Amino acid sequence: MENELTFTVSFLADHREVSGIHLSVTLKAEGLGDALYKAKLALIQDGYCNIEELSVSVAEDDVPLGIKNINM
Numbered sequence: 001m002e003n004e005l006t007f008t009v010s011f012l013a014d015h016r017e018v019s020g021i022h023l024s025v026t027l028k029a030e031g032l033g034d035a036l037y038k039a040k041l042a043l044i045q046d047g048y049c050n051i052e053e054l055s056v057s058v059a060e061d062d063v064p065l066g067i068k069n070i071n072m
Contacts, residue, residue: 004028006059007035013048023048032056 011023025042029035036056043051 003030005030007032007039007056008059009035009039009056010054011039011043011048011051012054013043013051015046015048019050021048022054026059 005028006026007029008024008026011025013021013023015021023043025039027035027038027042029038036053040051040053
């Protein structure tokens with residue numbers, strides 16, 4: 001989709017016997033709400049629970065982590 005931006009969403013969640021895991025998900029989405037929905041859905045599908053969103057922001061380039069925004 002042409003209007004998508006790259007977002008980073010940060011969460012605090014539990015997984016099985018481990019609680020308080022800090023997670024960051026970077027993904028393409030059409031807006032902040034869409035990014036939050038997609039990221040939270042991915043965590044639920046991976047078995048995370050008690051998910052609390054901490055922040056949602058437009059991602060910045062971070063080449064060592066493999067995040068590079070390329071405008072085409």
